[in-house]
Amino acid sequence: MKGDIRKALDYLNENKVRATYTAVQSYLGFGVMEKLDWEEILGPRRQYTSWVVSKKSSMPIGYAETDLHPDLLVNEKVITKGRQLQTALKGYTKSAEVESPNDKNGQDEEAKVEVADCHGNNCAVMCPKCGKAYLVSSFLNKGVRSCPHCGGSKAVFKEVKEEWEATHQDAIVAPEQEATRLIFKREWLGYDVWVTFTEGDVTYRYPHDQLLQTFISRLGIIAGTKSWETDGMYHFPRLSGEQKILLQRYVVDDQTKSGVKVEMVNELPSNANTERE
Numbered sequence: 001m002k003g004d005i006r007k008a009l010d011y012l013n014e015n016k017v018r019a020t021y022t023a024v025q026s027y028l029g030f031g032v033m034e035k036l037d038w039e040e041i042l043g044p045r046r047q048y049t050s051w052v053v054s055k056k057s058s059m060p061i062g063y064a065e066t067d068l069h070p071d072l073l074v075n076e077k078v079i080t081k082g083r084q085l086q087t088a089l090k091g092y093t094k095s096a097e098v099e100s101p102n103d104k105n106g107q108d109e110e111a112k113v114e115v116a117d118c119h120g121n122n123c124a125v126m127c128p129k130c131g132k133a134y135l136v137s138s139f140l141n142k143g144v145r146s147c148p149h150c151g152g153s154k155a156v157f158k159e160v161k162e163e164w165e166a167t168h169q170d171a172i173v174a175p176e177q178e179a180t181r182l183i184f185k186r187e188w189l190g191y192d193v194w195v196t197f198t199e200g201d202v203t204y205r206y207p208h209d210q211l212l213q214t215f216i217s218r219l220g221i222i223a224g225t226k227s228w229e230t231d232g233m234y235h236f237p238r239l240s241g242e243q244k245i246l247l248q249r250y251v252v253d254d255q256t257k258s259g260v261k262v263e264m265v266n267e268l269p270s271n272a273n274t275e276r277e
C-alpha cells in the first residue's frame with residue numbers, strides 16, 4: 001500500500017487538517033523504524049507541506065513562520081495514524097478529480113510569478129516566494145514549470161507569454177512577414193519567422209533563421225558587418241546568381257514559368273560549381 005504524497009498533501013491543504021510524520025510515513029508504506037529524508041519526500045519547506053507535523057508539538061519541524069500555512073491551526077484535529085489518513089484519502093479520490101482544477105487556480109499555495117523577459121519560446125520569471133529567477137519553455141513539461149529553487153510558485157508559459165505581450169507590444173513578432181527584398185533582421189531571430197518577398201517575377205517565402213545561418217556559413221557575409229551589428233538588419237537590394245540558388249527551394253510563385261527564363265532558373269543548381277570558376 002504505497003501512498004501518494006501529492007494526494008495526501010492536497011487533502012490536508014484542502015481540508016485544513018494536519019497529519020503527523022508518523023501517520024504520513026505509515027500511509028506511504030514505510031516501516032515505523034525507517035528513517036526518512038523528509039526534505040526529499042516533501043520538497044522544500046513551504047506552506048503547502050507545513051500540514052505534516054510532529055506528534056509531540058503538532059507543528060512541522062524546522063519551519064520558519066512564513067513557511068507555515070496561515071490556516072494551520074484552524075482545525076484542532078491532527079491525524080496521527082497511517083490507517084486514518086488512508087481511509088480519509090480513499091473518500092477523497094473522487095472529489096480530487098472534480099475539484100482539482102479549482103485547486104490549481106488559486107489558494108496561496110502557488111503564488112503568481114513575475115515575468116522578467118520573453119524571447120521566442122522561452123520566458124524568464126521571478127519567483128515571488130524565493131525571489132530567484134527561472135525559465136519556462138513552451139516545449140518542455142507541457143509549458144508548465146514549478147520554481148526549481150523552492151517549489152513555491154508555478155509558471156505557465158502560455159499565461160506568462162500573454163502577460164508579457166500585453167505590456168510589450170513591440171515584443172510580438174508575427175510568424176509571417178512581408179518584405180520588399182531579401183532581408184534579415186535581428187529582431188526576428190528565434191521567432192520561427194517566414195518572410196515573403198518578390199523580386200522580378202519570382203516570389204519567395206523563406207525561413208528567416210535557417211536561411212540566415214545558410215547565408216553566413218555558405219557565403220560568409222552578414223555577421224560582423226556594421227549593418228548587422230549596429231542596425232540589426234541586413235538586406236539585399238538585388239539577388240546575385242549565387243543567392244538565387246540558395247533561395248531556389250523557397251520559390252512559391254514564378255511568373256516566368258511559361259517563358260524561356262524558367263529553364264535558366266532550373267539549370268542554376270547544376271551550374272553552381274562551374275559558375276564560380
Ligand SMILES: [Zn+2]
Nearest residue numbers: 127130147150
Ligand atoms: Zn522559488
